[in-house]
Amino acid sequence: MRFAFRQVDVFTEQPLLGNPLAVVHDAGELDATTMQSFANWSNLSETTFLLRPTHPEADYRVRIFTPDRELPFAGHPTLGSCHAWLQAGGVPRTDVVVQECDAGLVRIRRDAGRLAFAAPPLLRSGPVASDVRGRIVRGLGIQADAILHAQWIDNGPGWVAVMLATRAEVLALEPDYPALSGLELGVVAPWDREIDGPDAAFEVRAFVPSMQREDPVTGSLNAGLAQWLIGAGLAPSRYVARQGTALGRRGVIHVERDGETTWVGGATVTCVAGSVTL
Structure with a gap:
C-alpha cells in the first residue's frame, strides 16, 4: 500500500540543521509490527504515523516509534507531526x-511562524541517587564536582538530567555509552554572554545509550529541563536553548512559562514530500 510521506526538519528554519523526522500520513491500515519495521528501516531517532483520533477533543492521533520501540510521547515528533498534518x-x-x-x-499552538507544544506532566521527578550520579560521572568522564545539579525529568522517554557550569564543558563531552547503559541522559549548562554570545541562555546535549548515539535536538528533554530549571529558579520564565552544536546542527528551542503551562517550540521545515510503499 502507498501512503503519503514527509520528512521534516524540526527546531530549525534552515533545512538539514535540525532534527529530522519521518511522518507517514493516514496510517490507519498499518499494524504496529509494520510501523516498527519502517521506523527501524528509516533509522531516524523517531518516525511517526498519523491516524484518525479516538478522543473527541483531538484533531489527530499519532504513534511515535524509535528504531527499536514505541514511545508514549516525544517532543520533536510532536512538532514535526503537527507541521506535516497542517501542511497536508x-x-x-x-x-x-x-x-x-x-x-x-x-496542545500545540502556532505563534510567530513557530509551533510550540504544552509540556506534559513529568512521570518522574526529584533528586538523583548517588549511585546513578556516580554512573553519570563515569559515563561522561568528568569529576563529580563538575555536576552542579541533577534531577529526574522523565516525561515519557525516561530522561535524567545534569547541569554543568559552562557551555564549553558540555561541548567537550565524549560519553562512554556502555557506562551509561539504562539511562537517557540530558546535559545542560548556561551560556556566558561575554564568551558565548547573546543568542541563547543554555546549551543542551542529549545522550541515548540504548541507541549508542546523541540526539540532535530533543523536544521532550527540553520540556523536562524547562519544567525543572524554571521551577527551581535556575532559568527565567522565557529563554532560548541551543542543541546539536557538537553534531554540526543549529537547533533552536524556544521555551516560555505561561501560568501553569510550559511551552516548548521551534521552527519546522519540510525536506522531502512524496509517498512510501509499506
Whole structure:
C-alpha cells in the first residue's frame, strides 16, 4: 500500500540543521509490527504515523516509534507531526491543535511562524541517587564536582538530567555509552554572554545509550529541563536553548512559562514530500 510521506526538519528554519523526522500520513491500515519495521528501516531517532483520533477533543492521533520501540510521547515528533498534518490540509477544531498520543492529549499552538507544544506532566521527578550520579560521572568522564545539579525529568522517554557550569564543558563531552547503559541522559549548562554570545541562555546535549548515539535536538528533554530549571529558579520564565552544536546542527528551542503551562517550540521545515510503499 502507498501512503503519503514527509520528512521534516524540526527546531530549525534552515533545512538539514535540525532534527529530522519521518511522518507517514493516514496510517490507519498499518499494524504496529509494520510501523516498527519502517521506523527501524528509516533509522531516524523517531518516525511517526498519523491516524484518525479516538478522543473527541483531538484533531489527530499519532504513534511515535524509535528504531527499536514505541514511545508514549516525544517532543520533536510532536512538532514535526503537527507541521506535516497542517501542511497536508489538516484543520484544527480551535485555534490550538490538539494531538492525541499514548501519553494523552497534547496542545500545540502556532505563534510567530513557530509551533510550540504544552509540556506534559513529568512521570518522574526529584533528586538523583548517588549511585546513578556516580554512573553519570563515569559515563561522561568528568569529576563529580563538575555536576552542579541533577534531577529526574522523565516525561515519557525516561530522561535524567545534569547541569554543568559552562557551555564549553558540555561541548567537550565524549560519553562512554556502555557506562551509561539504562539511562537517557540530558546535559545542560548556561551560556556566558561575554564568551558565548547573546543568542541563547543554555546549551543542551542529549545522550541515548540504548541507541549508542546523541540526539540532535530533543523536544521532550527540553520540556523536562524547562519544567525543572524554571521551577527551581535556575532559568527565567522565557529563554532560548541551543542543541546539536557538537553534531554540526543549529537547533533552536524556544521555551516560555505561561501560568501553569510550559511551552516548548521551534521552527519546522519540510525536506522531502512524496509517498512510501509499506
